[in-house]
Amino acid sequence: MEDSEKTNQIVVLLIGPPGSGKSTFSDTVMRSSLRPWSRICQDIINNGEAGTKAQCLKMALSSLKEGNSVFIDRCNLDREQRSEFVKLGGPGIEVHAVVLELPAQVCISRSVKRTGHEGNLQGGRAAAVVNRMLQSKELPKVNEGFSRVMFCYNDADVEIAVNTYIKLGPMDTLPSGCFGEKKSDTKSQPGIMKFFKKVNALPASSSNEATNAMRKANEKTENSRLGSADIVHTLAFPSISTADFQFDLEQASDIIVEKAEEFLPKVGTARLVLVDLSHGSKILSLVKAKASQKNIDSARFFTFVGDITKLRSEGGLHCNVIANATNWRLKPGGGGVNAAIFKAAGPDLETATRVRANTLLPGKAVVVPLPSTCPLHNAEGITHVIHVLGPNMNPNRPDNLNNDYTKGCKTLREAYTSLFEGFLSVVQDQSKFPKRSNQTALSDSGSLEDTRDSGKKMSKEWSTWALALHTIAMHPERHENIVLEFSDNIVVINDQYPKARKHVLVLARQESLDGLEDVRKENFQLLQEMHNVGLKWVDRFQNEDASLIFRLGYHSVPSMRQLHLHVISQDFDSDSLKNKKHWNSFTSSFFRDSVDVLEEVKSQGKANVASEDLLKGELRCNRCRSAHPNIPKLKSHVRSCRSQFPEHVLQNSRLVARPET
DNA sequence: GTTCTAGAAC
DNA sequence: GTTCTAGAAC
Numbered sequence: 192m193e194d195s196e197k198t199n200q201i202v203v204l205l206i207g208p209p210g211s212g213k214s215t216f217s218d219t220v221m222r223s224s225l226r227p228w229s230r231i232c233q234d235i236i237n238n239g240e241a242g243t244k245a246q247c248l249k250m251a252l253s254s255l256k257e258g259n260s261v262f263i264d265r266c267n268l269d270r271e272q273r274s275e276f277v278k279l280g281g282p283g284i285e286v287h288a289v290v291l292e293l294p295a296q297v298c299i300s301r302s303v304k305r306t307g308h309e310g311n312l313q314g315g316r317a318a319a320v321v322n323r324m325l326q327s328k329e330l331p332k333v334n335e336g337f338s339r340v341m342f343c344y345n346d347a348d349v350e351i352a353v354n355t356y357i358k359l360g361p362m363d364t365l366p367s368g369c370f371g372e373k374k375s376d377t378k379s380q381p382g383i384m385k386f387f388k389k390v391n392a393l394p395a396s397s398s399n400e401a402t403n404a405m406r407k408a409n410e411k412t413e414n415s416r417l418g419s420a421d422i423v424h425t426l427a428f429p430s431i432s433t434a435d436f437q438f439d440l441e442q443a444s445d446i447i448v449e450k451a452e453e454f455l456p457k458v459g460t461a462r463l464v465l466v467d468l469s470h471g472s473k474i475l476s477l478v479k480a481k482a483s484q485k486n487i488d489s490a491r492f493f494t495f496v497g498d499i500t501k502l503r504s505e506g507g508l509h510c511n512v513i514a515n516a517t518n519w520r521l522k523p524g525g526g527g528v529n530a531a532i533f534k535a536a537g538p539d540l541e542t543a544t545r546v547r548a549n550t551l552l553p554g555k556a557v558v559v560p561l562p563s564t565c566p567l568h569n570a571e572g573i574t575h576v577i578h579v580l581g582p583n584m585n586p587n588r589p590d591n592l593n594n595d596y597t598k599g600c601k602t603l604r605e606a607y608t609s610l611f612e613g614f615l616s617v618v619q620d621q622s623k624f625p626k627r628s629n630q631t632a633l634s635d636s637g638s639l640e641d642t643r644d645s646g647k648k649m650s651k652e653w654s655t656w657a658l659a660l661h662t663i664a665m666h667p668e669r670h671e672n673i674v675l676e677f678s679d680n681i682v683v684i685n686d687q688y689p690k691a692r693k694h695v696l697v698l699a700r701q702e703s704l705d706g707l708e709d710v711r712k713e714n715f716q717l718l719q720e721m722h723n724v725g726l727k728w729v730d731r732f733q734n735e736d737a738s739l740i741f742r743l744g745y746h747s748v749p750s751m752r753q754l755h756l757h758v759i760s761q762d763f764d765s766d767s768l769k770n771k772k773h774w775n776s777f778t779s780s781f782f783r784d785s786v787d788v789l790e791e792v793k794s795q796g797k798a799n800v801a802s803e804d805l806l807k808g809e810l811r812c813n814r815c816r817s818a819h820p821n822i823p824k825l826k827s828h829v830r831s832c833r834s835q836f837p838e839h840v841l842q843n844s845r846l847v848a849r850p851e852t
Numbered sequence: 853g854t855t856c857t858a859g860a861a862c
Numbered sequence: 863g864t865t866c867t868a869g870a871a872c
Contacts, residue, residue: 334861336862654853654872655872656853656854656872657853659853660853687853687854688853688854749853750853751853767854769854770866770867770868771867771868821861821865821866821867822866822867823865823866853872854871854872855870855871855872856869856870856871856872857868857869857870858867858868858869858870859866859867859868860865860866860867860868861864861865861866861867862863862864862865862866
């Protein structure tokens with residue numbers, strides 16, 4: 192919203208099924224607000240009876256003419272239903288959406304219990320109505336024309352939203368953007384919605400969690416038909432050691448959530464799914480609760496009830512990689528998940544496993560590619576099984592840890608680390624060679640060791656424009672006009688197209704270090720030097736302007752040859768920042784903070800790189816994470832956003848800022 | 853990496 | 863009509 196046009200009226204579309212609390216929301220705001228509001232409720236608009244959309248529109252228009260702001264109190268669940276109300280917006284009138292995305296059970300039980308509800312939705316019919324409505328639900332996006340969208344998933348969120356509107360005086364405005372959204376709802380295609388309805392009609396559960404997972408799953412199933420390059424990598428894994436090995440559930444769930452949180456940023460857009468066969472699974476509910484407490488993205492880490500060998504055919508969830516909680520001999524049998532997976536995969540899995548390993552130590556994992564002849568591969572779309580061995584706490588079994596949880600927790604952590612790193616190696620291999628046919632991809636790397644560049648250094652081909660940095664790094668003395676400083680190991684230059692007020696590059700001078708992927712343990716010293724030189728420039732810039740805040744880091748996949756460290760101020764106030772790729776390359780996890788790279792190279796000998804898919808993601812504010820429909824709107828929001836930076840960025844000195852004076 | 857531009861979105 | 867994006871060429 193430009194400053195020149197003063198906004199003082201708001202149309203708030205409340206979005207949610209019956210029982211989600213739309214009427215309560217508007218009533219609560221109207222009771223305490225200083226701003227004049229009208230509530231347009233389709234259920235009572237016709238002299239206390241239900242009316243039509245047209246009547247609502249007409250009444251909204253007349254309320255706006257009187258100078259009131261309005262609540263549109265009808266379900267508004269799909270885009271088409273909302274479109275005409277969005278058009279009420281214009282000069283001086285903003286349109287907001289408040290999404291009441293409460294669990295279906297809550298809405299159903301509320302609308303069943305309701306006696307005085309104006310909509311006259313009674314008894315058992317309510318459940319059917321709510322369910323049907325939720326199936327055609329389309330969550331709103333900022334690009335529908337809303338200047339602001341706010342998501343509420345529970346009563347606490349609702350309270351925050353209510354207070355936001357209560358506090359809003361007659362002339363106040365709210366920041367634009369999309370707030371509080373938990374899952375990144377990728378483009379929903381009509382075909383997918385249809386497909387979703389079909390699968391959802393299966394006898395399976397009606398729980399919110401399963402429904403969500405199912406919807407996500409189907410988006411991906413659909414994608415995989417379009418071509419394997421579009422697949423959303425998904426790892427389904429059972430809880431390790433908590434079944435037969437009797438590991439304590441509280442501690443195990445802590446470790447699962449901790450490790451998932453650690454790995455999610457590393458695996459690009461890939462997803463992790465904890466699977467259990469039984470509905471009342473204690474471990475699933477513990478993990479689910481802890482993950483939501485930590486605000487972990489529920490679209491990328493969630494729990495799922497089903498048979499891990501039949502997730503696609505029976506659960507509608509396509510996972511290209513599954514984990515097996517195995518035994519040390521890597522043999523079939525023993526019951527539980529191990530028996531089930533070996534049985535479903537047939538002899539192919541045993542043969543393929545033998546090629547990789549004969550035995551496994553606790554805490555370790557081994558990645559096994561499945562041949563396309565394997566039933567799990569062609570029926571379920573599973574390309575890799577990762578065997579994991581967890582700690583054994585079962586006193587009735589040999590070699591148990593005799594209740595030593597210090598050791599047990601350490602080994603369990605190690606097991607999940609090995610598992611997720613194995614998954615990461617699958618994701619990276621496939622994104623590195625996206626165009627290869629399935630057949631050749633399969634014969635490739637399955638081990639945890641990096642075998643990719645040992646044989647062939649099929650060095651990437653670089654276009655001429657991409658060689659500029661390399662040339663400067665090799666001959667800094669020939670480029671005096673642009674080089675700020677150089678030594679034997681590094682060159683510092685201003686980025687030719689700075690994406691922020693201050694943006695310099697620290698180039699490595701070593702030949703053959705083209706990008707982050709080439710970095711190994713032996714380059715640690717060099718990376719440290721680059722980091723220190725970067726910090727020195729930050730210090731200089733902050734001496735000139737103490738309000739500048741910096742991040743230092745690398746692009747996961749650079750466009751230009753020669754390893755270069757970006758030192759960039761976080762205002763992103765620059766005309767050269769023009770598109771989504773620019774923005775996401777510095778503000779998504781595609782940007783690998785130098786401190787993290789250093790840590791990873793030190794501990795694991797190489798740095799993790801994120802997928803290029805991240806560059807296509809939504810445009811979100813680097814501070815408050817609100818989403819915006821296009822670059823100009825994003826930039827105008829970012830100019831004025833004073834929110835604190837996200838927790839992750841604030842930690843481990845990823846952000847370099849002067850203390851406030 | 854940028855520039856240019858067709859055509860989608862508004 | 864204008865604004866904005868995305869893809870091709872460099």
